[in-house]
Amino acid sequence: MIIDYEFNDYSINTVNFERILIESLNLMGISNREIELSVSFVSEENIRILNRDYRNIDKKTDVLSFPLLDIDEIRDSKHPILLGDVVICPEVAKKQALEIGNTFDLEVEYLFIHSIFHLLGFDHIDDDDRVIMREKEKAIVNKMKYIKLLEEAKGILENAYAPYSKLKVGASLLSSDGNIYSAVNVENSSFGATVCAERMALGQAISKGDHEFVAIAIYSSRGKILPCGICLQSLVEFGTDLDIVTGDEELEVYKLKDLLPKEFVL
Numbered sequence: 365m366i367i368d369y370e371f372n373d374y375s376i377n378t379v380n381f382e383r384i385l386i387e388s389l390n391l392m393g394i395s396n397r398e399i400e401l402s403v404s405f406v407s408e409e410n411i412r413i414l415n416r417d418y419r420n421i422d423k424k425t426d427v428l429s430f431p432l433l434d435i436d437e438i439r440d441s442k443h444p445i446l447l448g449d450v451v452i453c454p455e456v457a458k459k460q461a462l463e464i465g466n467t468f469d470l471e472v473e474y475l476f477i478h479s480i481f482h483l484l485g486f487d488h489i490d491d492d493d494r495v496i497m498r499e500k501e502k503a504i505v506n507k508m509k510y511i512k513l514l515e516e517a518k519g520i521l522e523n524a525y526a527p528y529s530k531l532k533v534g535a536s537l538l539s540s541d542g543n544i545y546s547a548v549n550v551e552n553s554s555f556g557a558t559v560c561a562e563r564m565a566l567g568q569a570i571s572k573g574d575h576e577f578v579a580i581a582i583y584s585s586r587g588k589i590l591p592c593g594i595c596l597q598s599l600v601e602f603g604t605d606l607d608i609v610t611g612d613e614e615l616e617v618y619k620l621k622d623l624l625p626k627e628f629v630l
């Protein structure tokens with residue numbers, strides 16, 4: 365992927381772009397292929413000129429996509445696949461992010477995802493097509509959200525206090541408001557006093573007044589891991605619909621109600 369910055373007035377974060385590209389191609393059943401793609405960040409004036417010259421629309425816009433191949437050609441293509449060009453205007457992205465209450469980083473990532481699906485042959489000119497394209501985009505937005513949540517759990521697990529089991533665990537709990545509470549397991553020489561990372565994270569969230577959760581990501585010093593029975597019961601107190609996220613190379617997502625189909629109720 366070639367990334368070109370016309371200017372760097374904005375601190376543009378492209379650290380997740382490669383993963384977004386891989387996940388988007390995976391979603392289309394295209395994997396383990398070499399890809400060539402260029403991404404440019406340009407000014408409002410320059411995106412207006414490109415929009416005028418290539419689409420006959422003399423207005424600035426947020427993102428433009430220039431595909432080189434259609435989806436059948438992409439599927440049949442020999443190495444490397446020439447996907448095309450993405451042009452993003454960070455100034456427009458910044459304004460849009462403010463308008464819809466998104467972060468600038470997430471808005472730029474969304475525009476990149478949107479553009480990738482254009483390069484893969486999707487569009488949103490009529491309503492049916494728009495619904496299909498939005499579904500694909502949403503799948504990648506959600507997947508990236510969980511990949512990042514799992515990264516949070518991985519990032520904290522070294523702090524675990526686990527001298528007895530030697531199994532260090534990090535957990536990151538995502539609330540409906542978008543807050544993330546991360547914690548590690550804390551063991552004790554009186555083994556029964558040990559508290560798992562998931563319940564430590566839950567305690568933090570409840571202490572802050574957050575009671576509604578979307579997902580919890582868990583990772584350990586030996587790789588992917590799932591919560592113990594006590595933690596499942598603790599989490600189910602706040603709803604059965606929680607996503608449990610773990611995984612090594614591939615993300616794994618389970619529903620709490622599938623891991624604990626019949627919870628204890630007083």
Ligand SMILES: [Zn+2]
Pocket residue numbers: 560561562563591592593594595596
């Ligand atoms: Zn546990």
